[in-house]
Amino acid sequence: MSSDGQRQYSPTAVEEKWRVIWDERGTNSFTTEELERSQRPYFNLMMFPYPSAEGLHVGNMYAFTGADVHGRFKRLTGHDVFEPIGFDAFGIHSENFALKQGMNPMDLIPRNIENFTRQLRAFGGMYDWSHTVNTTDPAYYRWTQWIFLQLFNAGLAERKEAPVNWCPSCMTVLANEQVIDGHCERCDTAVEQRRIAQWFFKITHYAQRLLDNLRHIDWSETTKKAQHNWIGRSEGATLHFPVRESADSDTTTGTNIEVFTTRPDTIFGATYMVLSPEHPLVDVVTTEAQRQAVAEYRSDAAKMDLVARQKTDKTKTGVFTGGFCSNPATDEAIPIWVADYVLMEYGTGAIMAVPGHDERDFEFARTMDLSIVRVVAGPEQDADTPLEEAYVGPGVLVNSGDFDGSGVEDGKQAITAWLGERGLGELKVNYKLHDWCISRQRYWGPPIPVIYCDDCGPVGVPEEDLPVLLPRLEDFQPDDSGVSPLARDEAWYRTACPQCGEEARRETDVSDTFLDSSWYFLRYPSTDHDDVPMDGAMTKMWLPVDCYIGGNEHAVLHLMYARFVTMVLHDLGHLDFEEPFDRFRAHGMITRNGAKMSKSRGNVITPDDIIDRYGADTFRTYLMFMGPLEEGGDYRDEGIQGPYGFLHRLYETVESAVQGGAEAADPEVERKIHQTIAQATEQIPNLQYNTAIAAMMECLNAIRAGGRTPARSEIEPLVVMVAPFAPHLSEELWERLGHDGSIFDGSQWPAFDPEKAKEDAVEVAVQVNGKLRGTIRVPVGTDQEAAEALARAEDNVARYLEDAAVRRVIYVPNRLLNFVVG
């Protein structure tokens, strides 16, 4: 109590009080029955965190606050908001950290989860703690393994030996998506190539659907665009080039080399052929004389790490195989080369080189002194215009036999059809998307539920035997063998074949963490059901997710895999929808004092410190006030004073109103309140939190103007509108205002009354030739004649109109009046 009898706002005390009350009353959690019987279900999702040893960072807080504000707003407007949280606790992060600490992740993870839970409660998330998931819990990963089996049984999981990205530091295989610029996403070590047998999910089978659905899902444009590019559809043709016995002989060997090209129209300019070093036909076409040179080149390419291999600015290298093939359009013999600028992973691993109209081929042809032919003439060019560089623009075909004069686009169709008549070409769509390698030669993940039997081959673990428990290993250090540490636990991997009962061996690889996170949202509503991954009724009630807010760093990994897994489960009859998230919004990044936050810079904000000092409510409000959620913002240490003062003044104002405020509402103030209601109601669902908060600040300033103490009815709507941002404080003030129960129960969001918000007079700008010369205050809806008369009476306006002829008058009612003179 302070001397004047009013209580002081103590964020720490208020927040602690309401955390306890929420828990006691179960304010934020649903019982199983409540989940089953919801009237207006709303599934509000945020990206579950990886529980690091460092604890929650501001980036997490920012995202979670943005999502939590959304959930709380939906709840205040009468929805049953299900807002769960969980822990994505498997994976290389935890494993590496455990190795460094000399601890077992099985001991480390529960500790981290405990700390995260404490922080998530402290920040005031509206989490349903009775429906949480932990990916490392056998009760969860049992179903992750079940999902593997669904794909396995449907023929969508495939074991194949493939060149993979190998991180020599993490000693494991990485997905293409985890290789950033030739370096390991986690430790930044240069990645090498290796060939290992791996399990792949055939996501490429879904490429077109994943692409098509982007058109109708309500997602952030940036995220959709990233997925669009990642899928990388391109239309072209597969063309067949018959291999010849020799340069001078017309005889073909019967072998064809297939190429994928987006420019079949330029085939008359294909003057040589290039195979990637890994291409299986290299040995077939290489002549005896060139065998050694080719072998050396291939072995150099194999040794090269992916960084060096993928450098686009290095000079092109290659070697002639000695072999020739026929250009199917010209029937001329063209030489076959091997060069590492052709990648085995895309298309067919072979290209027809058209140096005249492809920059890379041009560069290679120049280096190797190969012939360059023009087959497209752009504007002001003809068949003989010399080529100083590759011409990739539009034009008409030249030097192309019967197709001369045809446009580039028509030529593509016509030439492909013409080659097709001879069985040498067909239209083809290609995608950049690769199949998803889910095998990891590590310890800390769910074992892939497969048993290898000498007689039966790979056999899926029967569903009733799930989960395949991850054994506790004391030595889980990965090694250079390319095999998971689980291969050291013989008692674990030795088992009987489920089909024939003979001695067999378990798969010792574990699955990718992205598999864990590809379906966690499907699990949340069903955590009360141990016997199924997704309960039918719960899934029908709550899914798909209504709103998902998260970081765009997951645009092409997590979000693509979640869509894929959902689509597969739909096709297999487990779900009745094929897109998991109705709405997705990517939040922006936050910086501190204009600089990126990073541990190495030492400028990372520790949420615990800020919350201790200012309270979670102030922290939340400030984070949301910094800028638009979708654009991010800049955290300035002094800036938090604004929201801090705002919440203090709100507290004081409510206190004094309760002690005895004004008898009746002031119409001016009431107008401001309703204008604020209108603005907040419109902007909060659009995630324009910064401007909504600004409006509330203005509203409080208006309420307090002139040191006035408002009536309770005047301050109450503001307390509700602030609730999504400052939930603890709002509960406290709601109670002080004499209400029982939670402010979040019973749809308290204030109703907007347009009549009360209406202004009766407006300022109209008066311009002469577009320059502001005065303003007039007029009743709303004043007509031009009246406004003009008033404006002409203004001294400063009259001055400019004196000796000028008014040619035109532009009147925008309630806004502006412009005299055009001249």
Add this chain to the structure above:
RNA sequence: GCCGGGAUGGCGGAAUUGGUAGACGCACCGGACUCAAAAUCCGGCGGGAGUAAAUCCCAUGAGGGUUCGAGUCCCUCUCCCGGCACCA
């Protein structure tokens, strides 16, 4: 190179989608309260001219254009951030 997003006071950011640029907040300056400081409250705050007021000029990355009127639309350019990248 390609794709996406930006550039507005000392700073973070507003601007009814073509109609009074700078809301709200931070920082700063002045004042009140105080023995003093903190906290709080009141006032000021883009630049320039003007003793001041009135008023005028300039100003939304740069340059041009459309328009009665442009931060907003069109063209050209510069820089910054994010993603993809020898993808045939």
